[in-house]
Amino acid sequence: xxxxxxxxxxxxxxxxxxxxxxxxxxxxxxxxxxxxxxxxxxxxxxxxxxxxxxxxxxxxxxxxxxxxxxxxxxxxxxxxxxxxxxxxxxxxxxxxxxxxxxxxxxxxxxxxxxxxxxxxxxxxxxxxxxxxxxxxxxxxxxxxxxxxxxxxxxxxxxxxxxxxxxxxxxxxxxxxxxxxxxxxxxxxxxxxxxxxxxxxxxxxxxxxxxxxxxxxxxxxxxxxxxxxxxxxxxxxxxxxxxxxxxxxxxxxxxxxxxxxxxxxxxxxxxxxxxxxxxxxxxxxxxxxxxxxxxxxxxxxxxxxxxxxxxxxxxxxxxxxxxxxxxxxxxxxxxxxxxxxxxxxxxxxxxxxxxxxxxxxxxxxxxxxxxxxxxxxxxxxxxxxxxxxxxxxxxxxxxxxxxxxxxxxxxxxxxxxxxxxxxxxxxxxxxxxxxxxxxxxxxxxxxxxxxxxxxxxxxxxxxxxxxxxxxxxxxxxxxxxxxxxxxxxxxxxxxxxxxxxxxxxxxxxxxxxxxxxxxxxxxxxxxxxxxxx
Amino acid sequence: xxxxxxxxxxxxxxxxxxxxxxxxxxxxxxxxxxxxxxxxxxxxxxxxxxxxxxxxxxxxxxxxxxxxxxxxxxxxxxxxxxxxxxxxxxxxxxxxxxxxxxxxxxxxxxxxxxxxxxxxxxxxxxxxxxxxxxxxxxxxxxxxxxxxxxxxxxxxxxxxxxxxxxxxxxxxxxxxxxxxxxxxxxxxxxxxxxxxxxxxxxxxxxxxxxxxxxxxxxxxxxxxxxxxxxxxxxxxxxxxxxxxxxxxxxxxxxxx
Numbered sequence: 001x002x003x004x005x006x007x008x009x010x011x012x013x014x015x016x017x018x019x020x021x022x023x024x025x026x027x028x029x030x031x032x033x034x035x036x037x038x039x040x041x042x043x044x045x046x047x048x049x050x051x052x053x054x055x056x057x058x059x060x061x062x063x064x065x066x067x068x069x070x071x072x073x074x075x076x077x078x079x080x081x082x083x084x085x086x087x088x089x090x091x092x093x094x095x096x097x098x099x100x101x102x103x104x105x106x107x108x109x110x111x112x113x114x115x116x117x118x119x120x121x122x123x124x125x126x127x128x129x130x131x132x133x134x135x136x137x138x139x140x141x142x143x144x145x146x147x148x149x150x151x152x153x154x155x156x157x158x159x160x161x162x163x164x165x166x167x168x169x170x171x172x173x174x175x176x177x178x179x180x181x182x183x184x185x186x187x188x189x190x191x192x193x194x195x196x197x198x199x200x201x202x203x204x205x206x207x208x209x210x211x212x213x214x215x216x217x218x219x220x221x222x223x224x225x226x227x228x229x230x231x232x233x234x235x236x237x238x239x240x241x242x243x244x245x246x247x248x249x250x251x252x253x254x255x256x257x258x259x260x261x262x263x264x265x266x267x268x269x270x271x272x273x274x275x276x277x278x279x280x281x282x283x284x285x286x287x288x289x290x291x292x293x294x295x296x297x298x299x300x301x302x303x304x305x306x307x308x309x310x311x312x313x314x315x316x317x318x319x320x321x322x323x324x325x326x327x328x329x330x331x332x333x334x335x336x337x338x339x340x341x342x343x344x345x346x347x348x349x350x351x352x353x354x355x356x357x358x359x360x361x362x363x364x365x366x367x368x369x370x371x372x373x374x375x376x377x378x379x380x381x382x383x384x385x386x387x388x389x390x391x392x393x394x395x396x397x398x399x400x401x402x403x404x405x406x407x408x409x410x411x412x413x414x415x416x417x418x419x420x421x422x423x424x425x426x427x428x429x430x431x432x433x434x435x436x437x438x439x440x441x442x443x444x445x446x447x448x449x450x451x452x453x454x455x456x457x458x459x460x461x462x463x464x465x466x467x468x469x470x471x472x473x474x475x476x477x478x479x480x481x482x483x484x485x486x487x488x489x490x491x492x493x494x495x496x497x498x499x500x501x502x503x504x505x506x507x508x509x510x511x512x513x514x515x516x517x518x519x520x521x522x523x524x525x526x527x528x529x530x531x532x
Numbered sequence: 533x534x535x536x537x538x539x540x541x542x543x544x545x546x547x548x549x550x551x552x553x554x555x556x557x558x559x560x561x562x563x564x565x566x567x568x569x570x571x572x573x574x575x576x577x578x579x580x581x582x583x584x585x586x587x588x589x590x591x592x593x594x595x596x597x598x599x600x601x602x603x604x605x606x607x608x609x610x611x612x613x614x615x616x617x618x619x620x621x622x623x624x625x626x627x628x629x630x631x632x633x634x635x636x637x638x639x640x641x642x643x644x645x646x647x648x649x650x651x652x653x654x655x656x657x658x659x660x661x662x663x664x665x666x667x668x669x670x671x672x673x674x675x676x677x678x679x680x681x682x683x684x685x686x687x688x689x690x691x692x693x694x695x696x697x698x699x700x701x702x703x704x705x706x707x708x709x710x711x712x713x714x715x716x717x718x719x720x721x722x723x724x725x726x727x728x729x730x731x732x733x734x735x736x737x738x739x740x741x742x743x744x745x746x747x748x749x750x751x752x753x754x755x756x757x758x759x760x761x762x763x764x765x766x767x768x769x770x771x772x773x774x775x776x777x778x779x780x781x782x783x784x785x786x787x788x
Contacts (some may be wrong), residue, residue, distance in 0.1 A: 011579025016573045016589065018564045024630040026639070028553070031625040039545045041639055046637050047629075048537035050605050072726040099601060101537070125563040127552035127576075128640070135576055137554070138560065143629075241739055 015134040016127070024314070025141040026126050029100075030114065035148050047510050050097040050111065065496035153177055169404055284312050469497045469504060471511045475530060482527035486514075538556035540629065550643030553621075557650060559610060563595045574612075587616035589648060598659060608658045613651035621645055661785065665666055707741045714750055716739055723772065728756070728764035 031037040056355035070076075081088075118124065124140035155163065155176070163176055170176065469492040477483055477491060488508055494501050518530035556564075564573045574591040596609045626642035650656045718738045722729065733751070735742055749755075753765045766772075 010578045011586075014576045014578065015572055016574050016576045018567050018573050019571050020567070024637075026628060028642075029627040029629050029638075031627070033623050033625055034575045035625075037625050039542075039625075039638060041540055042545070045540040045542060045638070071722075071726045071730065071733045099537075100540075122558060123556050125554045125561070126558050126639075126642075127554050127646075128549065137564070137573070140553075163775050181580055198604075286562050429780045 003091055005312075016137055017134055018125075018137045018139075022138065024138075025142050026138045028124070028143040030115075030143065030145045031110075032147065037146075037148075046101045047098055049093060050099045051093075053096065054091055093296050094142075098146070100146060109149040110146040111149055112146040115143040115145055118143040153180065155180065179351075469499060469511070470509050472515060474508070474511045477516060478515065478530040482520055482522060482529035484525050484527050488512075488528075540638045541635060541638075544640055545627070546636035547640070548600040548639035548679075549732070551643045552646055553626060553639045553642045554616065554646045554648055556648045559663070560591070560614070560648065560650070563591065563598070563610060565581070566595060567592075568594075585618065587646065588617060589614040589616060598662070608662055609655050610652045610659055611653045611656040614648045615651060616648055619645040619647065704739075707735075707739050709740060709744045712748060715745070716752065719748070719752065720767075720771075723767045727772075728766050730764055734765065 033466070081161060095114055098110075099112065100110040100112060102108045102110070118140070121143075124135040124143070126140060127135045127137050130136055157181060473492070474488060477488060483491075485508070492499075492504055492508065494504055497504065499507065512528065515530065517530050520527045521531060537621060561708050567573045572592065574596060575589045576590055577586075577590065579586050591610065591612045591614065593612075596612060596634055598608050621642055621644065628639040628642065630637050630639055715738055720738050721732070722734070729737075731742070731746070731749075738745060740748075749765055753773055754768050756764050756766060
């Protein structure tokens with residue numbers, strides 16, 4: 001090493017050596033600057049070749065001999081390939097990508113793809129300075145571009161296409177991945193867990209529908225929301241349960257984060273109500289319970305009728321009174337399950353009434369009891385009765401005023417029902433409605449006697465009475481064209497019907513059960529439709 | 533994790549050794565390959581001139597001789613001076629790792645990129661000219677022959693391989709019908725090896741006349757005119773069980 005000094009420049013000379021006998025092959029590892037990779041920060045690293053392409057290139061020979069093989073098959077295949085000039089690419093281990101795992105399981109993963117054409121026209125050398133100041137130059141054997149691999153969930157191509165189609169409607173993008181996770185859970189879980197899931201979903205929905213009810217499990221779980229959008233850095237080993245828990249929790253959290261839960265909730269109907277299908281089809285537990293309880297008051301009758309039917313059907317006061325007591329007893333029993341039960345009952349009654357109004361009289365007794373029971377329960381079904389009756393039976397002549405007066409949907413909140421009950425005293429009568437009216441008249445009285453009087457104006461009319469969640473409306477839709485539950489829910493948006501999401505769901509479920517529409521699978525989705 | 537995953541030796545990476553990545557012209561790397569002894573190829577001069585770093589590489593004298601593929605003695609010598617153009621690493625973080633037969637090691641990070649350029653000189657131009665000449669030569673060329681070649685195709689009464697074939701045929705003679713039992717044995721053992729057979733292959737294996745063989749086949753086998761194994765024969769289901777432990781006795785019994 002000699003140094004030459006000069007006035008304006010100083011140069012130092014170094015010897016350059018190109019070692020001849022290195023067994024080591026030097027390669028380059030290129031990372032994108034944006035990934036912020038710092039090799040010195042690595043504590044541990046493992047690297048291996050990615051052999052996943054082997055099966056594509058290597059010809060997988062099915063077992064030779066024995067069953068399924070032909071004599072001389074290999075030769076035939078070979079000669080065939082030669083004839084057509086098919087040349088298979090060799091599987092070269094040297095050219096396979098690298099998989100680099102840094103800092104163990106929890107660390108980052110990289111995939112290094114070989115960059116072609118590096119050594120064709122020019123050679124790259126690595127100059128390292130040795131202890132003696134000389135430079136040693138090593139030729140670069142290959143260049144690999146390393147890219148980090150995502151650990152978070154990504155959508156497959158089909159799902160991405162789907163979401164792309166809905167991009168204008170979906171505002172809450174965080175929910176997309178959540179829903180996907182939910183869907184996966186649904187497919188993976190057993191039936192046993194379905195009830196649990198359903199419950200969880202309900203909870204989740206409640207959390208969403210209500211004012212940011214924090215999920216119970218949130219405290220237990222640790223959610224680490226990382227830089228990636230919304231989806232959390234859960235590792236692949238997340239158990240189904242924790243996934244499930246995280247699902248609703250994450251939803252709640254995201255809602256909080258996003259701060260626009262209601263808006264998001266409203267607009268992202270598609271994603272939000274995805275779980276609902278489970279409720280309808282598989283949630284047998286609650287429906288069973290409903291059934292059981294229904295049969296009780298029905299005293300083993302055929303089809304119990306809904307409130308609306310009851311209101312429409314002819315009923316006598318004696319029966320009503322008698323049933324009233326029964327109803328009351330039972331009501332007291334089923335405090336917790338009232339809503340679904342009632343909705344169920346009402347729906348059934350409604351459906352029967354719809355199809356054949358003559359049945360009304362037959363089921364008066366039940367109707368009465370059911371009616372009372374329903375009235376008893378926390379105001380949910382509300383004045384749906386009157387309105388349902390009015391809206392459903394087109395035969396009801398000239399009662400637009402009544403409609404407006406008791407315009408709430410069939411399956412409104414129970415509070416509505418109570419209020420409606422009171423109001424229905426004014427409903428005019430036609431043959432079938434007459435009986436119902438009669439029934440209604442005493443019923444409000446009785447109900448008022450029992451329950452605390454509710455402000456009439458309360459929820460009788462929806463804020464925007466464009467859409468009522470009535471059986472009639474649903475029928476209209478289903479007759480017109482096949483729809484999925486999601487579509488139906490979209491039609492009856494909570495803002496317009498005044499029902500909360502849960503109620504809408506329940507109500508719609510009952511209506512559907514009542515209507516018993518035909519089912520058809522279009523695009524792998526269950527569509528309902530009616531033919532009339 | 534598979535066994536193949538090798539732990540990367542990070543000891544040198546931790547030292548934060550910086551290396552240079554230098555792009556070197558092909559001819560220069562060829563010259564370097566000819567280095568002898570310890571592998572000294574030249575000298576690197578790093579200096580500062582007017583505030584900028586100037587790096588230049590000087591090729592050793594003895595390595596300037598250029599080999600050329602032509603017959604003429606090379607009068608061309610590769611240039612000696614090679615200034616380096618320094619570039620930033622930017623955009624990418626480059627690391628160097630080595631792969632030896634048994635282990636992987638991370639050598640360091642690239643801190644500087646450079647390009648080695650030959651100083652434009654007369655000798656360089658000549659060198660380039662030489663290279664271009666070489667590269668423009670086609671790989672294949674046609675050459676005129678002085679004399680026509682007459683040794684290839686000569687008329688022959690009968691080709692040698694033809695004669696062999698006929699002899700072989702005569703030896704073999706016509707295929708004789710062997711004992712039915714024996715034929716069945718042969719068939720069963722053949723079907724033990726493969727499930728589907730072409731009639732031609734069976735004839736070769738059993739060396740029986742086709743008609744006779746077909747009769748026997750109709751007894752124990754079924755013909756697949758269509759399907760994935762087209763026009764092949766396979767044993768009837770009662771005769772076959774392709775699992776472990778084939779029992780020929782069973783089959784023979786059945787047959788009898």
